[in-house]
Amino acid sequence: MTDAEEIEMEPEERDRFLGTGGTGVLSLSTRGDEPPDAVPVSYGYDQTDDVFYFRISLGPGDDPEDLADRPVTFVAYGTEGEDDRWCSVVARGRLEDADEEKIATETLAGMERVDIPLVDVFEEPLRMVSFDFFRLQPDELTGRTESLVND
Numbered sequence: 261m262t263d264a265e266e267i268e269m270e271p272e273e274r275d276r277f278l279g280t281g282g283t284g285v286l287s288l289s290t291r292g293d294e295p296p297d298a299v300p301v302s303y304g305y306d307q308t309d310d311v312f313y314f315r316i317s318l319g320p321g322d323d324p325e326d327l328a329d330r331p332v333t334f335v336a337y338g339t340e341g342e343d344d345r346w347c348s349v350v351a352r353g354r355l356e357d358a359d360e361e362k363i364a365t366e367t368l369a370g371m372e373r374v375d376i377p378l379v380d381v382f383e384e385p386l387r388m389v390s391f392d393f394f395r396l397q398p399d400e401l402t403g404r405t406e407s408l409v410n411d
Contacts, residue, residue, distance in 0.1 A: 269347065269403030277340055277347045277403065278305040281375040284336035286314065288327070288355075296333075303336065304374025309366075312351060312396040313358065315376050327394060328357040334396060345406040351398035358393035370395070 269277065281304040287296040304313040312334060316327065332355050337348040358371075371393075 267405060267407045269349070269405050273405065274349055274401075274403035275305075275307045277338075277405075278307070278336060278349055279375075280307075280373065281305060281377055282336055282338075283377065284334055286316075287333045287335075289331040301334075302377040303334070304371070304376035306370040306373045308373060309370060310398065310401060311370050312398070313371060313374050313376060314355075314394045314396070315378070315391045316394055317391055327355050327392075329354050332396060334398075340405070347403065347405040349401070349403040351396055352400040353396050353398040355394045355396055358395050 281302065283300060283302050285298055286301045287298040290296055301314050301316065305311075306313070332353065334351045335348060337346070339345060340347050
């Protein structure tokens with residue numbers, strides 16, 4: 261009989277799972293007792309600096325500064341390997357506006373090492389959707405995977 265147990269991923273395994281980009285769920289803090297805002301997003305991951313980059317669509321009247329410095333949790337998940345073991349990576353920290361002057365040079369270098377998929381979930385053509393770029397340099401970065409255990 262084969263059971264599954266959850267184990268922590270090694271950094272190399274985590275980096276392989278994240279690749280240079282993919283999709284996941286970004287949960288943004290809210291005020292008071294409101295539940296967090298959780299939205300599906302595409303990401304780019306810079307393995308050199310353990311930094312995530314996000315292309316986020318803002319609606320009319322939305323201000324990128326409203327997202328900057330907000331506490332967030334980002335989760336990427338899926339299966340991996342021949343045996344389709346489940347994996348998940350959780351990153352926690354604060355969003356940074358990628359256009360912010362103090363991180364602009366780092367952001368340019370990091371963006372060259374990532375591939376943010378362009379996922380079309382919008383009701384209008386993508387050329388009509390405006391995006392802003394944000395980054396997350398996690399305060400906490402963990403990965404968990406399934407390990408098959410034989411009884």
